[in-house]
Amino acid sequence: xxxxxxxxxxxxxxxxxxxxxxxxxxxxxxxxxxxxxxxxxxxxxxxxxxxxxxxxxxxxxxxxxxxxxxxxxxxxxxxxxxxxxxxxxxxxxxxxxxxxxxxxxxxxxxxxxxxxxxxxxxxxxxxxxxxxxxxxxxxxxxxxxxxxxxxxxxxxxxxxxxxxxxxxxxxxxxxxxxxxxxxxxxxxxxxxxxxxxxxxxxxxxxxxxxxxxxxxxxxxxxxxxxxxxxxxxxxxxxxxxxxxxxxxxxxxxx
Amino acid sequence: xxxxxxxxxxxxxxxxxxxxxxxxxxxxxxxxxxxxxxxxxxxxxxxxxxxxxxxxxxxxxxxxxxxxxxxxxxxxxxxxxxxxxxxxxxxxxxxxxxxxxxxxxxxxxxxxxxxxxxxxxxxxxxxxxxxxxxxxxxxxxxxxxxxxxxxxxxxxxxxxxxxxxxxxxxxxxxxxxxxxxxxxxxxxxxxxxxxxxxxxxxxxxxxxxxxxxxxxxxxxxxxxxxxxxxxxxxxxxxxxxxxxxxxxxxxxxxxxxxxxxxxxxx
Numbered sequence: 001x002x003x004x005x006x007x008x009x010x011x012x013x014x015x016x017x018x019x020x021x022x023x024x025x026x027x028x029x030x031x032x033x034x035x036x037x038x039x040x041x042x043x044x045x046x047x048x049x050x051x052x053x054x055x056x057x058x059x060x061x062x063x064x065x066x067x068x069x070x071x072x073x074x075x076x077x078x079x080x081x082x083x084x085x086x087x088x089x090x091x092x093x094x095x096x097x098x099x100x101x102x103x104x105x106x107x108x109x110x111x112x113x114x115x116x117x118x119x120x121x122x123x124x125x126x127x128x129x130x131x132x133x134x135x136x137x138x139x140x141x142x143x144x145x146x147x148x149x150x151x152x153x154x155x156x157x158x159x160x161x162x163x164x165x166x167x168x169x170x171x172x173x174x175x176x177x178x179x180x181x182x183x184x185x186x187x188x189x190x191x192x193x194x195x196x197x198x199x200x201x202x203x204x205x206x207x208x209x210x211x212x213x214x215x216x217x218x219x220x221x222x223x224x225x226x227x228x229x230x231x232x233x234x235x236x237x238x239x240x241x242x243x244x245x246x247x248x249x250x251x252x253x254x
Numbered sequence: 255x256x257x258x259x260x261x262x263x264x265x266x267x268x269x270x271x272x273x274x275x276x277x278x279x280x281x282x283x284x285x286x287x288x289x290x291x292x293x294x295x296x297x298x299x300x301x302x303x304x305x306x307x308x309x310x311x312x313x314x315x316x317x318x319x320x321x322x323x324x325x326x327x328x329x330x331x332x333x334x335x336x337x338x339x340x341x342x343x344x345x346x347x348x349x350x351x352x353x354x355x356x357x358x359x360x361x362x363x364x365x366x367x368x369x370x371x372x373x374x375x376x377x378x379x380x381x382x383x384x385x386x387x388x389x390x391x392x393x394x395x396x397x398x399x400x401x402x403x404x405x406x407x408x409x410x411x412x413x414x415x416x417x418x419x420x421x422x423x424x425x426x427x428x429x430x431x432x433x434x435x436x437x438x439x440x441x442x443x444x445x446x447x448x449x450x451x452x453x454x455x456x457x458x459x460x461x462x463x464x465x466x467x468x469x470x471x472x473x474x475x476x477x478x479x480x481x482x483x484x485x486x487x488x489x490x491x492x493x494x495x496x497x498x499x500x501x502x503x504x505x506x507x508x509x510x511x512x513x514x515x516x517x518x519x520x
């Protein structure tokens with residue numbers, strides 16, 4: 001508890017002091033008390049839960065398709081020399097186009113819909129994931145492959161028993177970065193095309209000139225990412241790559 | 255018929271930077287009999303690891319032949335298990351999982367795998383560590399696991415590529431003793447690559463001494479030491495010391511000539 005919440009105590013304290021001292025005009029910079037009250041109200045009204053579930057539905061749809069496409073595509077490009085030669089320049093090119101830069105054309109194609117948001121999330125997840133898988137497969141020590149071959153493993157078993165687990169640290173890093181990008185893309189998409197969701201809530205509050213709503217949104221974003229890391233990503237990494245003493249690559253994303 | 259027959263092995267490759275053709279292995283021929291421990295000894299860069307890689311099937315020779323049990327080597331195979339300098343254990347598998355891996359790959363029935371693995375873990379003194387992961391073991395224990403993993407597959411020949419080069423000197427002595435004990439108990443056929451003269455003499459029945467690059471066999475030295483062997487006895491034995499000195503002199507002449515040649519290539 002102390003380790004989890006301890007670091008936030010001084011931050012909240014400084015926030016509270018700044019707000020109480022009215023360093024900035026109170027209608028532009030609200031204190032923790034006001035935000036907490038707004039929090040309660042938004043939950044009581046059912047707005048926050050509804051928006052949260054909307055945002056989550058979009059995120060999971062996007063992430064699910066992103067992983068379903070990104071992981072196999074990453075391994076195919078990593079394993080096949082000609083697939084790599086064919087797609088690597090494309091990968092770098094498309095990775096360079098920022099997710100939000102796709103929004104204008106995506107809105108034209110799909111309108112203000114779940115498809116549009118999903119497209120952007122999938123897009124942001126697939127490329128970094130593929131690129132980390134390719135570098136992860138390259139980093140699998142050559143001796144491990146040789147050891148497996150001279151213990152009787154054929155090419156398929158080398159893939160399933162050596163390449164896949166060997167690339168797992170990179171896959172974990174890729175999923176972590178991919179999710180991070182996807183999360184940001186979701187909020188950006190909701191701000192621009194949104195009709196609901198956390199991003200929309202923040203944008204809507206700004207339009208109405210209520211800073212408190214924006215503050216609530218930002219805090220929710222932070223908490224959600226923290227929870228995602230603590231409840232899903234970190235336990236997965238602890239149970240696999242950390243247990244195997246393969247943490248080096250995974251630490252990069254931390 | 256010998257277990258391993260290497261005849262007129264030659265290996266050339268094109269250096270990626272200079273575009274020159276380099277001859278790593280000049281003309282190497284020797285044999286290893288069944289149940290024999292042969293050390294291949296030579297100065298660093300003489301191509302001894304290249305020879306091992308060719309025997310393992312990791313690399314293809316330019317010319318010459320490698321036969322194991324009378325058959326040409328065409329690629330990696332469980333009949334030629336390799337113990338690596340880098341250990342090359344699977345970090346995501348337990349100690350037991352690492353040993354069982356080869357048995358699984360060769361299609362040994364599930365219920366037979368664990369007893370076989372257990373027997374070899376006992377042989378190398380790792381019983382009781384079955385559920386540990388490799389990174390939880392010391393360097394010496396990791397390499398003993400590397401040996402057990404290969405022996406469990408009952409290969410025609412066990413290839414060892416400077417297996418003790420990355421452990422500290424104290425542990426190395428201990429591992430060398432352990433390896434002779436394992437060898438004496440199990441009598442596998444061993445192809446052992448090293449640049450350490452004392453290690454070669456202590457472990458091997460015969461030492462194949464290679465010249466500098468492009469390597470040729472200078473001489474095959476038969477080691478006149480009884481088994482079982484122990485470091486204490488070896489160090490006090492005049493046969494041991496005479497053999498070490500003999501090989502040292504043989505390589506010393508080579509090394510002084512090798513220096514200008516090395517400068518030429520850089």
